[in-house]
Amino acid sequence: MLQFTYKKTIRERVHAKCGRHPRYNPERDGRDGINGGCTTCWQLYDLDQARVKLDSAIHDFQRRAAPWSTPTKPRRHRCGDLSHPAV
Numbered sequence: 406m407l408q409f410t411y412k413k414t415i416r417e418r419v420h421a422k423c424g425r426h427p428r429y430n431p432e433r434d435g436r437d438g439i440n441g442g443c444t445t446c447w448q449l450y451d452l453d454q455a456r457v458k459l460d461s462a463i464h465d466f467q468r469r470a471a472p473w474s475t476p477t478k479p480r481r482h483r484c485g486d487l488s489h490p491a492v
């Protein structure tokens with residue numbers, strides 16, 4: 406029997422801005438909004454694309470694993486209250 410346990414925890418916040426093009430937003434402007442081939446804007450665009458791919462891969466994984474997975478119940482805190490789960 407094959408057993409596969411998967412746990413995902415990603416807590417990362419990135420706040421980045423191009424010094425020359427502070428109004429550039431890779432989500433809104435895309436690659437067409439990059440002015441003059443700015444390397445910083447390209448890096449912001451690549452970073453955003455990597456995030457989109459990661460989100461897509463996680464969603465695809467969860468969709469594929471759904472038929473074989475069993476949801477786990479949150480662990481109870483010592484006091485028995487589920488509002489603040491055990492650490």
Ligand SMILES: [Zn+2]
Nearest residue numbers: 423426443446
């Ligand atoms: Zn730039």
